[in-house]
Amino acid sequence: MHHVRLPRIGTIAAWRSHARTLLGNGAAPEEVLWSVGEASADLFADDAPALPAPGATIRVPRSAVEAIETALCHRDGERFSHGYAALVGLHRRRLRWGDRSDSTIGRLLKLEKAVRRDIHKMHAFVRFREVGPVSPGRRAFAAWFEPDHHVVETAAPFFARRFGDMDWVIATPDLTAKFEGGNLSFEETRDRTPPPPDASEELWRTYFSSIFNPARLMVSAMTSEMPKKYWKNLPEADLIPGLIRAAPERARRMQEAMPSAPPSHVERMRFVRPAAESPDGDLSLQGMKPALDACRRCPLGQCATQAVAGEGPQDARLMIVGEQPGDTEDLAGRPFVGPAGKVLDQAMTDAGLDRDAVYLTNAVKHFKFEPRGKRRLHRRPDTGEVTACRWWLDFEVATVAPKLLVAMGSTAALALTGQGGSIEKRRGTIEHANSGQPVLLTWHPAYLLRIREPSVAAEARQRFVDDLARAKAIVGA
Amino acid sequence: MVKRTLNEKLAILADAAKYDASCASSGGKRRDSKDGKGLGSSGGSGICHAYAPDGRCISLLKILMTNFCIYDCAYCVNRVSSRIERARLSVDEIVHLTVEFYRRNYIEGLFLSSGIIRSPDDTMADMVRVVRTLRERENFRGYVHLKTIPDAAPELVEEAGKWADRLSINVELPTEQALGTLAPEKSALTIRRAMADVRALREAAREKTFRGRRASTFAPAGQSTQMIVGADQATDAEILSTSSRLYASYKMGRVYYSAFSPIPDSSRSLPLIRPPLMREHRLYQADWLMRFYEFDSGEIAPASGMLDLDIDPKLAWALTHREMFPVDVNRASRELLLRVPGFGTRSVQRILEARRHRSIRYEDLVRIGCVMRHARPFISLPGWSPGHLPDDENLRARFAPPPVQQSLF
Numbered sequence: 001m002h003h004v005r006l007p008r009i010g011t012i013a014a015w016r017s018h019a020r021t022l023l024g025n026g027a028a029p030e031e032v033l034w035s036v037g038e039a040s041a042d043l044f045a046d047d048a049p050a051l052p053a054p055g056a057t058i059r060v061p062r063s064a065v066e067a068i069e070t071a072l073c074h075r076d077g078e079r080f081s082h083g084y085a086a087l088v089g090l091h092r093r094r095l096r097w098g099d100r101s102d103s104t105i106g107r108l109l110k111l112e113k114a115v116r117r118d119i120h121k122m123h124a125f126v127r128f129r130e131v132g133p134v135s136p137g138r139r140a141f142a143a144w145f146e147p148d149h150h151v152v153e154t155a156a157p158f159f160a161r162r163f164g165d166m167d168w169v170i171a172t173p174d175l176t177a178k179f180e181g182g183n184l185s186f187e188e189t190r191d192r193t194p195p196p197p198d199a200s201e202e203l204w205r206t207y208f209s210s211i212f213n214p215a216r217l218m219v220s221a222m223t224s225e226m227p228k229k230y231w232k233n234l235p236e237a238d239l240i241p242g243l244i245r246a247a248p249e250r251a252r253r254m255q256e257a258m259p260s261a262p263p264s265h266v267e268r269m270r271f272v273r274p275a276a277e278s279p280d281g282d283l284s285l286q287g288m289k290p291a292l293d294a295c296r297r298c299p300l301g302q303c304a305t306q307a308v309a310g311e312g313p314q315d316a317r318l319m320i321v322g323e324q325p326g327d328t329e330d331l332a333g334r335p336f337v338g339p340a341g342k343v344l345d346q347a348m349t350d351a352g353l354d355r356d357a358v359y360l361t362n363a364v365k366h367f368k369f370e371p372r373g374k375r376r377l378h379r380r381p382d383t384g385e386v387t388a389c390r391w392w393l394d395f396e397v398a399t400v401a402p403k404l405l406v407a408m409g410s411t412a413a414l415a416l417t418g419q420g421g422s423i424e425k426r427r428g429t430i431e432h433a434n435s436g437q438p439v440l441l442t443w444h445p446a447y448l449l450r451i452r453e454p455s456v457a458a459e460a461r462q463r464f465v466d467d468l469a470r471a472k473a474i475v476g477a
Numbered sequence: 478m479v480k481r482t483l484n485e486k487l488a489i490l491a492d493a494a495k496y497d498a499s500c501a502s503s504g505g506k507r508r509d510s511k512d513g514k515g516l517g518s519s520g521g522s523g524i525c526h527a528y529a530p531d532g533r534c535i536s537l538l539k540i541l542m543t544n545f546c547i548y549d550c551a552y553c554v555n556r557v558s559s560r561i562e563r564a565r566l567s568v569d570e571i572v573h574l575t576v577e578f579y580r581r582n583y584i585e586g587l588f589l590s591s592g593i594i595r596s597p598d599d600t601m602a603d604m605v606r607v608v609r610t611l612r613e614r615e616n617f618r619g620y621v622h623l624k625t626i627p628d629a630a631p632e633l634v635e636e637a638g639k640w641a642d643r644l645s646i647n648v649e650l651p652t653e654q655a656l657g658t659l660a661p662e663k664s665a666l667t668i669r670r671a672m673a674d675v676r677a678l679r680e681a682a683r684e685k686t687f688r689g690r691r692a693s694t695f696a697p698a699g700q701s702t703q704m705i706v707g708a709d710q711a712t713d714a715e716i717l718s719t720s721s722r723l724y725a726s727y728k729m730g731r732v733y734y735s736a737f738s739p740i741p742d743s744s745r746s747l748p749l750i751r752p753p754l755m756r757e758h759r760l761y762q763a764d765w766l767m768r769f770y771e772f773d774s775g776e777i778a779p780a781s782g783m784l785d786l787d788i789d790p791k792l793a794w795a796l797t798h799r800e801m802f803p804v805d806v807n808r809a810s811r812e813l814l815l816r817v818p819g820f821g822t823r824s825v826q827r828i829l830e831a832r833r834h835r836s837i838r839y840e841d842l843v844r845i846g847c848v849m850r851h852a853r854p855f856i857s858l859p860g861w862s863p864g865h866l867p868d869d870e871n872l873r874a875r876f877a878p879p880p881v882q883q884s885l886f
Binding site for chain 1: 483484487488489491492494495496509510511512513514515516517518524525526527528529530531532533534535538539540547548549557558559560574577578580581582583593616652653662665666669670672673674676677721722724725726728736738739740741742743744745754768774827830831834840841844845
């Protein structure tokens with residue numbers, strides 16, 4: 001039989017070192033008797049005959065060790081033997097970590113969960129009060145807290161990370177954590193008087209009672225997360241009964257009060273948003289964006305961020321029309337700035353076209369998409385939407401009056417020529433727009449991005465460049 | 478006017494801020510003050526430091542810089558036409574409150590919002606000054622959430638994102654039409670554009686961390702938004718579809734739903750209706766289903782457009798899709814397991830892990846932490862067969878609270 005006496009401070013580190021030795025020497029769980037006694041870690045040695053250092057390495061998943069050591073903070077008197085039993089089982093592969101149907105592991109996880117909650121509540125409900133300074137240049141604070149389990153040593157480093165520039169003391173019924181001049185230490189609690197209230201507490205109480213909404217009283221939701229056992233050390237908690245009592249009456253009074261007439265000075269103060277340009281007035285290419293933004297000829301405008309108007313000189317000889325803005329264009333409010341836009345830019349460069357000399361636009365001006373989690377999936381606009389948006393495209397075509405139009409993809413073809421359908425057979429041909437201008441049909445650059453086979457993609461891209469070069473030749477740019 | 482004390486101003490401005498639902502303080506960049514040169518830590522999961530009797534957690538000092546406002550939003554207690562008491566906190570006062578509360582471990586940080594005074598730019602500039610002072614002068618490393626004013630200049634939003642952990646812009650109402658009626662000075666377009674800007678700025682400021690993850694230095698905890706429920710006629714289906722668009726379009730961390738709450742000094746144009754708080758709760762559950770359970774916004778709400786108030790949306794979905802059940806727990810795919818009422822994401826993960834080693838029995842599910850009362854009719858596995866339960870006409874009645882007879886008086 002091994003009798004291991006663990007110190008009250010540094011308990012877990014001591015348990016770990018003993019457990020390692022015992023395990024290395026093949027001690028069975030029922031052969032070890034654990035107890036916590038001595039105050040400090042220097043009385044490390046136990047009464048049992050010293051065991052030789054362990055030979056074999058101990059292989060247990062790190063997550064298991066972390067969970068066991070957390071569970072050891074529980075106030076359950078059997079915690080050390082439970083922890084050791086789990087360690088032995090895991091080491092000898094009798095147990096599989098994560099197997100909740102095993103009683104040893106199930107029991108341990110239950111302890112661990114209770115401890116984690118207790119640590120969390122300590123992080124939440126410790127309330128510091130300012131006390132006289134201990135070291136020069138650092139403000140000093142003190143708190144009294146009563147955790148359910150032996151969590152002070154495990155919970156305290158959080159406060160050291162958070163309150164690095166001040167000195168603080170957290171006293172609990174058994175241990176006290178001290179942080180002075182940047183050093184964290186623990187000692188047995190001598191003074192059990194909570195520190196006196198400080199001036200800021202009144203502000204906090206004011207805040208607590210003002211942030212509460214009496215129209216939505218839900219006491220059980222509060223007490224399940226902030227159980228009454230914690231209340232006695234919370235400076236705000238004694239306000240709670242009064243707030244609950246007065247709530248129904250306050251809510252009723254709000255509801256019964258008649259709507260009030262606004263004070264007379266309101267009209268002077270009210271904010272007036274500059275009105276968007278009306279699409280019925282004198283519309284220009286430059287002033288088109290606000291009017292487009294307000295367009296609700298089809299439902300797409302409500303779902304997209306904004307409209308994307310065409311871009312380019314009013315006297316452009318070439319006008320290139322795509323399908324619709326994509327995710328990037330929708331965010332930026334500018335056409336062809338996303339991945340497909342990059343393909344187009346490169347192809348234009350290769351074809352010797354200057355982007356600044358071309359008018360670029362889309363058949364549909366709002367992005368049509370389907371939300372899928374955190375992404376937007378592009379959806380092809382339907383005939384109704386294309387028709388609704390034709391009004392704008394016709395306006396752009398009429399105003400710019402280009403010598404040649406390039407329709408990229410079948411949606412643009414539909415909008416310009418009235419003929420939808422596959423672009424496959426029509427690519428490279430010239431059709432005529434409703435307005436009479438010639439329309440050169442080609443692929444949409446997004447299609448090039450979708451081709452998987454590199455050789456096919458390269459060839460398609462070359463044809464696309466050829467089409468653009470041909471457009472350049474036709475307009476003589 | 479008599480000069481108000483800090484305590485009085487705090488009371489007014491905390492009171493005015495209580496209608497903001499957001500309280501999250503998790504995520505973002507890991508920071509601490511181990512070096513002894515600053516105050517605070519953040520990153521990881523946030524902590525709720527207190528709970529008010531309305532059941533809401535208090536994690537951040539949630540206040541308005543001022544409740545003066547030149548907008549006239551009918552649902553808002555601070556609208557220009559309301560007769561409530563007005564106050565304004567100075568930059569130093571807000572910094573003082575934040576730091577003193579933080580040092581006493583009352584809060585995780587600051588959630589600053591404001592009424593619009595003078596102009597959107599002036600107001601936003603003051604708010605940015607608060608955060609910059611906290612960060613630069615006080616070396617504050619706690620969490621800061623800034624409610625961004627959509628009409629403010631993009632440069633101000635850019636600076637705000639440099640100092641704050643999270644930015645939020647409220648969409649306010651589920652539809653453009655409702656916004657036009659109830660908040661005539663606000664513009665849905667401007668709101669969406671501001672959200673788009675935040676997303677674009679976040680993506681532009683991504684840095685590769687040593688773990689290969691790409692964290693943004695701009696508003697590291699992301700952006701969120703809030704929608705008022707019950708002030709207009711929008712159905713739950715419309716609300717969820719708006720939310721799913723917000724998540725997809727602007728990579729929202731969260732969409733908060735706030736049941737329209739009676740306010741003191743209501744507006745003539747919006748009588749005080751009191752939507753059931755349960756509606757807000759069901760919307761949050763539905764939102765969870767979209768984000769973590771692979772439900773599509775369109776399939777959660779029933780044809781009526783309104784979620785069932787008596788039972789949770791996942792259970793309601795299962796009851797109308799009986800043909801999918803019972804699910805064989807030992808064989809079903811992850812997607813299908815996630816659809817079983819009473820199975821959470823963590824339970825499903827544990828089931829999948831345990832399944833690799835051996836066949837799962839009924840008792841295992843209990844230990845795994847499944848809510849068996851809900852799951853039982855929808856599953857089959859060794860140790861349990863639902864028998865006729867999946868087809869039981871009265872299945873809904875087993876879960877719904879018993880009907881209450883209408884009061885005669």
